[in-house]
Amino acid sequence: MSDTTNHQRIIALEAENAALKARIASLEARLQLNSAPPQSLTHTTPTATPELSAEEYLRYGRQLIMPQIGLPGQLRLKNTRVLIIGIGGLGCPAASYLSSAGVGTLGLLDHDLVELSNLHRQILHTLAYIGRPKVLSAIDRLRAANPNVTYIPHITALDKENALEIIQNYDLVLDCTDHPRVRYLVSDAAVIAGKTVVSASALKTEGQLVVVNKPTSSEEGGRGPCYRCYWPRPPPTESVVSCGEGGVLGPVVGVMGVLQALEAVKIISSGALEGQRAPASANEAAAGSPGTEGPSKPEPASMLFFSSYSPTPFKTLRMKGRRADCISCGTPSDPALKITASTIPDYDNFCGPGPDAVLLDPKDRRTVMEVGEMIGRENVVVVDTRDETQFGITSVGGSRNVPFVLWQRGGKVPEEFWRAVEEEGNSADPQEEGEKGKGTKGKEVVILCRRGNDSQEAAKMVMEDPRARDWKVTDVVGGIGEWARKVGGVVEY
Numbered sequence: 001m002s003d004t005t006n007h008q009r010i011i012a013l014e015a016e017n018a019a020l021k022a023r024i025a026s027l028e029a030r031l032q033l034n035s036a037p038p039q040s041l042t043h044t045t046p047t048a049t050p051e052l053s054a055e056e057y058l059r060y061g062r063q064l065i066m067p068q069i070g071l072p073g074q075l076r077l078k079n080t081r082v083l084i085i086g087i088g089g090l091g092c093p094a095a096s097y098l099s100s101a102g103v104g105t106l107g108l109l110d111h112d113l114v115e116l117s118n119l120h121r122q123i124l125h126t127l128a129y130i131g132r133p134k135v136l137s138a139i140d141r142l143r144a145a146n147p148n149v150t151y152i153p154h155i156t157a158l159d160k161e162n163a164l165e166i167i168q169n170y171d172l173v174l175d176c177t178d179h180p181r182v183r184y185l186v187s188d189a190a191v192i193a194g195k196t197v198v199s200a201s202a203l204k205t206e207g208q209l210v211v212v213n214k215p216t217s218s219e220e221g222g223r224g225p226c227y228r229c230y231w232p233r234p235p236p237t238e239s240v241v242s243c244g245e246g247g248v249l250g251p252v253v254g255v256m257g258v259l260q261a262l263e264a265v266k267i268i269s270s271g272a273l274e275g276q277r278a279p280a281s282a283n284e285a286a287a288g289s290p291g292t293e294g295p296s297k298p299e300p301a302s303m304l305f306f307s308s309y310s311p312t313p314f315k316t317l318r319m320k321g322r323r324a325d326c327i328s329c330g331t332p333s334d335p336a337l338k339i340t341a342s343t344i345p346d347y348d349n350f351c352g353p354g355p356d357a358v359l360l361d362p363k364d365r366r367t368v369m370e371v372g373e374m375i376g377r378e379n380v381v382v383v384d385t386r387d388e389t390q391f392g393i394t395s396v397g398g399s400r401n402v403p404f405v406l407w408q409r410g411g412k413v414p415e416e417f418w419r420a421v422e423e424e425g426n427s428a429d430p431q432e433e434g435e436k437g438k439g440t441k442g443k444e445v446v447i448l449c450r451r452g453n454d455s456q457e458a459a460k461m462v463m464e465d466p467r468a469r470d471w472k473v474t475d476v477v478g479g480i481g482e483w484a485r486k487v488g489g490v491v492e493y
């Protein structure tokens with residue numbers, strides 16, 4: 001067997017092992033629950049409330065003594081099942097604080113493996129886990145700090161086939177993903193399953209947080225707005241930037257993840273979720289709910305914005321309530337549009353092509369090795385569409401920088417591009433100056449970006465422009481990352 005096969009086998013066995021351990025823990029917890037006599041909350045001494053062990057009183061003492069939590073709040077935390085979707089920059093701090101706070105069951109969902117470039121912000125993962133599932137890395141670290149929690153691994157991507165089945169097993173969902181397509185999927189499935197979602201995102205130096213489908217007495221139906229009430233349609237693909245492309249500061253995404261955990265603790269300990277879940281067992285039903293408070297007090301829907309470089313970094317905007325005609329949580333004028341368990345949209349199509357889309361004909365794409373050999377030839381111009389900062393970090397010798405934002409802004413080939421190609425053309429053939437495009441006949445323009453996605457869009461725009469009709473226009477498969485790995489001379493970041 002090859003090393004790769006062995007490695008994959010190890011990962012699969014680890015996942016299986018973790019799932020079995022989680023199952024044992026869950027069965028043991030159920031056994032304990034079934035054998036414990038119903039307890040009344042009027043008993044307040046440790047010996048009279050076996051729901052918390054003596055160790056747990058000590059462990060959670062600092063938060064237990066706060067009036068906002070108290071024993072009822074701590075018991076609610078212990079009896080709640082929280083699903084964290086995405087164990088990255090948001091999910092790591094969120095999971096840490098929820099595990100530490102004593103949430104009884106934590107489900108962790110992510111299909112990704114740990115990479116070196118994750119470690120600047122994904123604080124649960126370590127070097128030892130590079131190449132292994134993020135979910136297992138996180139569970140190992142969390143269990144080392146708090147073994148009282150039942151951890152359930154979901155080493156899978158969330159899709160329309162499994163979303164509802166997974167989400168309905170939990171009381172509260174934290175959306176810690178970094179892509180809008182997942183946010184719509186989580187919100188739609190959570191509305192159908194009747195679950196609340198604490199959703200956050202972070203990009204560059206800013207973040208935002210919103211709680212969707214929240215139990216509230218101020219809205220008809222007892223629920224606050226869903227994600228689609230705020231943003232009915234997903235943004236076009238070209239405007240979607242994920243952390244990998246756009247960059248993010250570790251502490252910024254950390255702040256947002258911590259705020260998600262805080263919001264979750266507030267929602268759970270207040271008793272706001274109690275109307276939405278059926279008791280897990282007959283004994284639990286007999287014991288009654290841990291506290292006396294019902295759904296949260298009426299409060300208007302709001303969204304929190306964090307702008308880390310602003311002198312006033314936190315702002316809360318009051319939002320409109322639910323949209324009556326929302327296709328997810330409301331009643332659309334055309335009933336056929338209503339999203340149900342069997343009609344959860346195909347988000348890949350809905351949001352446009354995914355991160356590794358192929359827009360160009362293979363004959364119009366070149367490998368990094370091919371372009372590496374073409375560099376320095378007359379009539380070959382390499383145009384790099386990464387932003388100025390990235391171009392400043394590393395670039396292919398002789399390439400010209402025309403940032404992709406300029407292409408997006410005008411929806412056409414930017415003047416800066418024509419100027420760059422013209423300058424290269426004139427330097428190659430100083431006899432033909434003046435008229436734009438002249439002196440560039442027979443030229444090949446190669447467009448390069450970070451990963452080979454933006455470059456395809458830019459190349460397509462150039463091909464469709466009559467000013468480039470005499471040129472060969474190509475892009476580079478895999479972008480600067482692939483260049484760093486195969487050709488060298490630039491750094492991978």
Ligand SMILES: [Zn+2]
Pocket residue numbers: 225226227228229230322323326327328329330
């Ligand atoms: Zn809605």
